[in-house]
Amino acid sequence: MERVRTGISGLDEMLNGGFPKSHNVVVMGSFGTGKTTFGLQFLVQGLKEGEKGIFITLEEDEESIIQDGMAFGWDLKPDLDGKNLVIVKLEPTDALSTISRIKSDLPKFVKSFGASRIVVDSVSLLNMLFETEHEKRSNLFYLTQMIKETGATCLMTAEVSNDNSVASRDGLVEYTADGVVVLQYDEPPEKGEIRLTLRVVKMRRTNHSRRIKPYSISEGGIVVHAGAEVY
Amino acid sequence: MERVRTGISGLDEMLNGGFPKSHNVVVMGSFGTGKTTFGLQFLVQGLKEGEKGIFITLEEDEESIIQDGMAFGWDLKPDLDGKNLVIVKLEPTDALSTISRIKSDLPKFVKSFGASRIVVDSVSLLNMLFETEHEKRSNLFYLTQMIKETGATCLMTAEVSNDNSVASRDGLVEYTADGVVVLQYDEPPEKGEIRLTLRVVKMRRTNHSRRIKPYSISEGGIVVHAGAEVY
Amino acid sequence: MERVRTGISGLDEMLNGGFPKSHNVVVMGSFGTGKTTFGLQFLVQGLKEGEKGIFITLEEDEESIIQDGMAFGWDLKPDLDGKNLVIVKLEPTDALSTISRIKSDLPKFVKSFGASRIVVDSVSLLNMLFETEHEKRSNLFYLTQMIKETGATCLMTAEVSNDNSVASRDGLVEYTADGVVVLQYDEPPEKGEIRLTLRVVKMRRTNHSRRIKPYSISEGGIVVHAGAEVY
């Protein structure tokens, strides 16, 4: 099974080399756990390996994303200029046009652009654009299928339903995805410093570690301390 | 009482030989607990014993299911080609046609095909196709009856209502089923490695163990460590 | 006060001889706690004592009920043939006809048949047939009154609202009933084997034990270990 390296030190080891190629993986966590950073780091790793990437965002505009990268020493501009990376900003104020745009353009675009990595940040905000449960579900299924057909490896960030739980806000994307990585924060009983932990809860068609590992968000991005235990 | 072996080492012992023949058994668990693997393994065991099987899926397409099997060393292609196994992919975007298709075709198909094992993965996603509580219930009852009339042994996977609980998302299928196997993950107090546990909560018309047993998803599929205790 | 023996060893002692005659008793528990077995055992005890019984079911068909009994060594067929026992299967797909059937026929039927024990398995599924809270309530009150007028002793099984709690799904039947027996499972802190426990929470017009007792579902049906403590 071919692997796609996440570029996150420690995590690739837990996954025996990275995400399985063409998988649709959800990175789920509360705000402040580094989901956007995770997505960027995944794309930057692709860029390093000569792959092209697409970053679909509903939260921040292109300029903010560039600054996000800058903060970790990743200069995205050359790759944006060189057409190795595209940032697609969806406007959350117009549901219908957004849907149409995704529906009709994405597969063609991915193929013509030649992207092998896609990030959707976040699928929960995307889902909020739809009014009924039925629409949310239909579009989530449709989007998943679209992306699967492109053959690219996809990472979707998702917000959790409550404070720090192991369930997405919609309670669906974790079931339709091929893999789920959960980011959590951990308030130690004696207070002090909040610790961040990562676990791979699901990864279809591959063996994976089920250990809970501490991670940190440092100058170079996310680092999983695979050799350490949480306590 | 005739038994149908699940092919899951350790579980058949807990069940005195396997599921009672013609039972409708629900395998319930959170994402990442191996429900799809459980269903495939159950069918593969049938194939080994010369039985035919049907895999009804709403989550993955045929190609993905084949790869799922491959990851555990189960080559499904010969049996698909040899008409011992059929994978039926229901499109979650079209509720009415889906329902009609199940309603009218399933019993005839099961009989003409000669299947003695059926897997529905997952009954929770199937249920999401319906809008009202009333429709969900009616169709669940109808499906259960359809399958019962075929005489085949049926395994339905179901998602849990909250994070790791012992109740399905709809809170109904565990009551209408003949048997319920619950898959859970267990976060040890000192963190470290997530442990997977299995328990047989219900199995009509037969004695069964009520012990909670650890299991793992290894290269050959699910293995229940029937001789071990969780702690 | 005249007593009706449940036939469940250990429980009749806790109840000073059995259910008070003509009481309407709810047996409440999660799936897999043996509610259907409890109901059958109650009828079988009546048959042994020369009483007639009616089993109203929404979950299983007559053939399944016969097999349920068989698994515990109870051969229901002679009594079915001899018209000492009747199994009434309500179809959950037709609410209106079901209601009418119960409403108009039950009292007459009970009297002409001469039944002194009635089991409804389950009142929760019956309640799901109705759409509004108002309909559910009205019909529950009506059913209770119908049965009370027949003078028979009635046992209704009910599902619990959440996982293992001491409240029925509708939160009503435990208040209108004359008695409530709660079946629960108990996950010991060190995992291992799930233990089943029984308690009599309510029994109008009689003194009863309020002890929590372990029970098991063995070859001969339910046995309450009245002499043992849970821990």
Next chain:
Amino acid sequence: MERVRTGISGLDEMLNGGFPKSHNVVVMGSFGTGKTTFGLQFLVQGLKEGEKGIFITLEEDEESIIQDGMAFGWDLKPDLDGKNLVIVKLEPTDALSTISRIKSDLPKFVKSFGASRIVVDSVSLLNMLFETEHEKRSNLFYLTQMIKETGATCLMTAEVSNDNSVASRDGLVEYTADGVVVLQYDEPPEKGEIRLTLRVVKMRRTNHSRRIKPYSISEGGIVVHAGAEVY
């Protein structure tokens, strides 16, 4: 402040003699905690003291109430025949007529009958007759006012919102009432026997004990063990 003895040994001491006269007191508890017994015992005490009483019930019919009393050695028939006690059975299947009956007849009836004690068993079931929150509230306020105008001391039983909590199902009656007595059951950590406890949470215009006391339902009715501690 004039007192009305409840007739419950131990409780009258906690209340410095009984309920304040003309108070509207709610007795709140889960099923099986003895609310109906509490209400009957309160009326029986009045009968002993030569007072007249009215028992308004939505749960049981007159015959059942008589048997309820019989189980505790209270023969209600002489007082029913002698017009010292009236049992009013409201039919829960007819909301409108019920309301009208209460509205127009109660005050007149109480006065002409000369009742100084009224029991409503239960105000929660009465509330279920109304569809909207607004109707429930209006009628609860109206009923409270009606009864207050009669000058009689009133005891209303109420069901709790969840399993054993200190809040009524509607979350309102405990605020409008002059007093609240909470009945709870207590599952000791080592299982064994369920213990019943009573506390006086509210009693306007009087000092009262805030101790939690064990009680039991014995042959002579409810007895509060005022001298004992729960543990």
Next chain:
Amino acid sequence: MERVRTGISGLDEMLNGGFPKSHNVVVMGSFGTGKTTFGLQFLVQGLKEGEKGIFITLEEDEESIIQDGMAFGWDLKPDLDGKNLVIVKLEPTDALSTISRIKSDLPKFVKSFGASRIVVDSVSLLNMLFETEHEKRSNLFYLTQMIKETGATCLMTAEVSNDNSVASRDGLVEYTADGVVVLQYDEPPEKGEIRLTLRVVKMRRTNHSRRIKPYSISEGGIVVHAGAEVY
């Protein structure tokens, strides 16, 4: 900053002399924690200091309020007769007229009457008169503004959302108020006697103690044991 003494011994010390003048303070607690007594004591203190007061009530009528005071040795009649105190009873059965009455009359009345202290008992019941969330909010904002314009110091009692929590039933009044005093009861682990505790959670424009203090409701009203710790 000018202070308005609450008259509650111990609390005025925690508040450096009392509520800041013209503040709108919410006293929040479950039933039986003494909210009405708190409100009356606050008015009685004003009467002692020669101030006039208004008591707006939705729970009890004037006669009951007078008796409430009597129970603590406060004879309200002379001040009612002498026009130093007014009790306004709002009828909860007529929403529209109630609103209009508050809206149009209150400010004028407060000024002409010359009241410097206002009590609303309770703002939660007042809020129940309105059907929609929007109406509740609008009227709460409107009422708050009305009262603020009068320049009087206002105390509103509020019921808590669940059993003993630190949030009001509507979850709004604690945010719009200038101050919040929370009354709670505390069930000690070894059962025994329920203890009442008070904390000042919020008091704009002033420093205040954040200690949790035990209090009792004794013959002379509420006393905060400011020198004692809860445990």
Next chain:
Amino acid sequence: MERVRTGISGLDEMLNGGFPKSHNVVVMGSFGTGKTTFGLQFLVQGLKEGEKGIFITLEEDEESIIQDGMAFGWDLKPDLDGKNLVIVKLEPTDALSTISRIKSDLPKFVKSFGASRIVVDSVSLLNMLFETEHEKRSNLFYLTQMIKETGATCLMTAEVSNDNSVASRDGLVEYTADGVVVLQYDEPPEKGEIRLTLRVVKMRRTNHSRRIKPYSISEGGIVVHAGAEVY
């Protein structure tokens, strides 16, 4: 990355100098945790550094805000008169005009006025003006975008969903914001004094401490005790 000092001693150190310039930061906490004080202190720090500020409030009027400042020794009047500070009071009783006013005027006003700091107190109350989830979301996105375009650094206060949790009432603003500071109170197990704690949960494009620090609201405003541990 340019920093904007919050003026809160201890916090600027945790943030390596302050909020990143032009960030949109949410300060989230229950009532009584000092959110309004936090916002004022942030503006006052700007005034000290010669920057202009805008305070948009839905909770208090201008006069109250001035008094709020006075209580901490901040005399806002000279800056209000000198047009360095503007307090904008939105009327919560008129939803449509409020929205229009924000939408059309804010960006122009911020630019012409030359404000580099904006406070919205609170975004939760602002959100309550809208009826549907869809309107709330749209307007929150719109407001965020408006403010971002002005280039000013913005602080929004937000109320928490339940009692003291780490999630806003709407569950959205913490995801769209660039940073989140959480204020909580902490009830020590032995009761006594409530402790206030602060944590920086999220701060895009910068490294930040994840320690939980105690803080107090003293005469000079909020002080974070960065050198101390909570326990």
